[in-house]
Amino acid sequence: xxxxxxxxxxxxxxxxxxxxxxxxxxxxxxxxxxxxxxxxxxxxxxxxxxxxxxxxxxxxxxxxxxxxxxxxxxxxxxxxxxxxxxxxxxxxxxxxxxxxxxxxxxxxxxxxxxxxxxxxxxxxxxxxxxxxxxxxxxxxxxxxxxxxxxxxxxxxxxxxxxxxxxxxxxxxxxxxxxxxxxxxxxxxxxxxxxxxxxxxxxxxxxxxxxxxxxxxxxxxxxxxxxxxxxxxxxxxxxxxxxxxxxxxxxxxxxxxxxxxxxxxxxxxxxxxxxxxxxxxxxxxxxxxxxxxxxxxxxxxxxxxxxxxxxxxxxxxxxxxxxxxxxxxxxxxxxxxxx
Numbered sequence: 013x014x015x016x017x018x019x020x021x022x023x024x025x026x027x028x029x030x031x032x033x034x035x036x037x038x039x040x041x042x043x044x045x046x047x048x049x050x051x052x053x054x055x056x057x058x059x060x061x062x063x064x065x066x067x068x069x070x071x072x073x074x075x076x077x078x079x080x081x082x083x084x085x086x087x088x089x090x091x092x093x094x095x096x097x098x099x100x101x102x103x104x105x106x107x108x109x110x111x112x113x114x115x116x117x118x119x120x121x122x123x124x125x126x127x128x129x130x131x132x133x134x135x136x137x138x139x140x141x142x143x144x145x146x147x148x149x150x151x152x153x154x155x156x157x158x159x160x161x162x163x164x165x166x167x168x169x170x171x172x173x174x175x176x177x178x179x180x181x182x183x184x185x186x187x188x189x190x191x192x193x194x195x196x197x198x199x200x201x202x203x204x205x206x207x208x209x210x211x212x213x214x215x216x217x218x219x220x221x222x223x224x225x226x227x228x229x230x231x232x233x234x235x236x237x238x239x240x241x242x243x244x245x246x247x248x249x250x251x252x253x254x255x256x257x258x259x260x261x262x263x264x265x266x267x268x269x270x271x272x273x274x275x276x277x278x279x280x281x282x283x284x285x286x287x288x289x290x291x292x293x294x295x296x297x298x299x300x301x302x303x304x305x306x307x308x309x310x311x312x313x314x315x316x317x318x319x320x321x322x323x324x325x326x327x328x329x330x331x332x333x334x335x336x337x338x339x340x341x342x343x344x345x346x347x348x349x350x
Contacts, residue, residue, distance in 0.1 A: 014313075014316045014317065014318050015316060015317045015318065015335060015339045015342065015343060016318045016334065016335070017317065017318060017319040017329040017330055017331065017335065017343070018318050018319060018320050018330065019212075019320070019330050019332075020184075020212040020213045020267070020293060020330050020331070020332035021211060021212055022332070022334065023211075023212075023213075023215045023332050023333055023334050024217070024334060025215065025216070025217055025252055026215065026333075028255065028259070029215065029216070029252050029255045029256070029259075032251045032252065032254070032255040033248050033249070033251045033252050033255075034248075035251070036048045036247045036248050036250070036251035037247065038245040038246075038247035038248060039245065039247065040244050040245065041067070041242070041243050041244060041245075041246055041247070042237070042242045042243070042244065046245065046246065046247040046250070047247065048247030048248075048250045048251050048254070049067050049246060049247050049250040051250075051254060052065075052067055052221070052250040052251075052253050052254050052257075053065040053066065053067055053221065055254060055257060056208065056221045056223055056257070057223055059196045059197075059200075059257070060196045060197065060199060060200030060206055060223050061196075061197045061200040061201065062200050062206070062223045062224055062225060063224070063225045063226045063229070064223070064224065064225065064226045064228075064229035065221045065222065065223045065224075065229065066221065066222045066223075066229050066232050066233060066236060067219060067220075067221055067243075067246065067250055067253070068219070068220050068221070068222060068236055068241050069218060069219065069220070069241055069243070070211075070218075070219075070220055071096075071181070071183045071207055071209040071211075071220040072096075072100075072101050072104065073220065073236065073239060073241050074207035074220045074221065074222040075096070075097050075101060075104075075146075075179075075181050075207055076097075076101065076104045076105075076108050076109075076239070077222055077232045077235045077236055077239070077241075078179045078205045078207060078222055078224075078232070079097065079104070079105050079108070079109050079111070079144065079146070079179070080108055080109045080235050081205075081228055081231045081232050081235060082143065082144045082177040082179060082204065082205070082228075083109055083111050083143045083144050083177075084111075084143070085109070085110035085111065086110070086111070086140055086141060087109075087111045087112075087140060087141045087142075087143035087144065088111055088112035088113060088114045088133070088140035088141065088142055088143065088144075089105055089111060089112075089113055089114070089143070089144040089145070089146055090113075090114045090115075090116060090128055090131060090132070090142060090144070090145045090146070090176075091113065091114075091115065091116065091123075091145070091146040091147075091148075092115070092116050092117075092118045092121050092122060092123045092147075092148070092151070092154075093115045093116065093117050093118070093121075094118075094120075094121035094148075094151055094152075094153035094154050095121065095146060095148050095151070095153075095181070096148050096151075096152055096153075096181055096183065097146050097148075097181060098113055098115065099153055100152075108239070111140065111143075111144075112140040114131050114133070114140075114142065116128060116131055120151065120154035120155060120157040120288065120289070121148060121151025121152075121153055121154025121155075121157050122151065122154065122157055122159060122163070123147075123167075124163070124166075124167070125166035125167045125169070125170045128145060128167060128170060129170055129174075132174055132176070142174075142176060143176060143177060144176060144177045144178075144179060145167065145171055145176050145177070145178050145179070146179045146180075146181055147159060147164065147167065147178070147179075147180050147181065148180075148181040148183070149180060149181070149182055149184070149185050149188055150183075150184045150185070150187050150188050150291065150292045150294070152183070152184070152294060153296075153322075154288075155288035155289065155290070155291070155294055155295065155296040156184070156187065156271070156290065156291050156292035156293055156294030156295070157289070157291050157292075158187070158188035158191065158192070158291055158292060159188070160192055160194065161192075161194050161198055161199070161202070164199070164202050165202065168202040168203070177204045177205075178202070178203050178204050179203065179204060179205045179206070179207075180199065180203045180205070180206040180207065181207055182199075182206050182207055182208045182209075183207065183208065183209040183212060183220070184209065184212055184213060184292065184293070184294075185199070185206075185208055186208070186213065186214065186261050186264055187213050187264050187267070187268060187292040187293050188291075188292060189261075190261065190262065190264045190265045190268065191265075191268060191291065191292060200223070204224060204225075204228070205222060205223065205224040205228060206222075206223045206224070207220055207221065207222050207223070208220065208221050208223070210252070210253040210256050210257075212332075213260070213264050213267055213293060213332055213333070214253075214256035214257065214260045214261070214264075215256055215260050215332070215333045216249070216252040216253045216255075216256045217249065217252055218249045218252075219246075219249055219250065219252070219253050221253070260333065263333065264293070266333075266337075267292075267293040267331040267332055267333065267335070268291075268292045268293050268331075270293070270331040270335060270337070270340045271290050271292065271293045271294060271295045271329065271330075271331045272290045273340055273344065274290075274295050274329055274331070274340065274343060274344065274347070275287055275290035275295050275297075277344050277347050277348060278295070278297050278347065281347060281348075281350070282300075283299055283300055283303060283308075283350055284297045284298065284299055284300070285297070285298050285299075285300055286298040293330060293331045293332065294328065294329070294330050295328065295329040295330070295331075296322055296326060296327070296328050296329075297326070297327055298323075298325045298326050298327075299325055299326075299327060300325075303325075304324060304325060305321035305322070305323060305324060305325055305326055305327050306321055308327060309321060309327065311350070312346070315346045316342075317343055317346060
């Protein structure tokens with residue numbers, strides 16, 4: 013069986029998670045009658061000190077719902093150039109909400125309060141209205157980089173002063189929190205809404221949560237429905253999310269450590285360059301000629317290792333719960349032999 017470093021979305025439920033799914037009590041969630049989904053939503057909201065949460069099929073949906081409920085047509089969102097909402101959600105901010113995007117060129121997917129303040133639009137008829145700021149933590153395209161609370165606080169304060177809403181795309185937030193030791197409660201105080209993904213490092217097969225206050229989430233449920241996200245007996249899936257939140261957060265430290273080990277080897281190799289700082293479970297690097305990303309990945313595939321190109325010369329590895337310490341050592345051996 014190949015060692016799959018394509019993404020942390022490729023994980024399979026553990027036997028214990030599958031057992032929890034099989035034992036789930038379910039009902040129709042559109043009528044709010046699924047006890048397991050209700051339990052998951054209440055659990056997630058409480059973790060962040062918020063009033064409510066909404067279970068959705070994907071992180072793209074939770075982000076797109078958040079953008080929609082925070083903005084009106086002719087508004088704009090402000091995000092870093094590498095942000096998932098800009099790079100990988102098919103221009104959904106325009107398609108779903110009729111708004112523009114204002115890009116900040118930060119570092120490794122992160123931006124500062126000063127950079128955000130520079131791009132806030134003046135109130136003119138011919139300009140979109142700056143309305144929403146979106147942070148991604150950790151940042152996928154930024155190589156798993158993350159914001160600390162000290163970096164977020166001035167951004168949150170700026171948004172309050174300027175009347176902007178602040179949303180966190182926290183798809184891999186827990187990969188950051190196990191590194192910083194910071195709390196979900198403290199993050200909840202700084203954002204108007206937060207989305208977290210259950211189907212990445214946490215290992216659930218499906219699902220993300222949008223977290224915020226009751227008024228926001230009431231409208232979010234309507235937007236989820238019109239997007240086709242109203243699910244029925246999805247409690248079987250929600251049970252996996254509960255199990256993941258109870259059992260799979262602390263172990264994310266292992267995934268981060270594995271990525272750092274791989275990064276250390278690549279930094280000393282003759283075929284790799286520009287190895288991005290490894291902060292969590294994502295590792296991005298460039299390969300030198302005569303390799304291209306595609307040819308390099310073909311070599312790895314021949315040795316039972318799967319990954320993805322991130323550009324003509326750029327490769328991404330992602331570690332996760334289905335990549336064991338023994339597998340990491342095997343990958344290290346292959347890399348050292350190249």
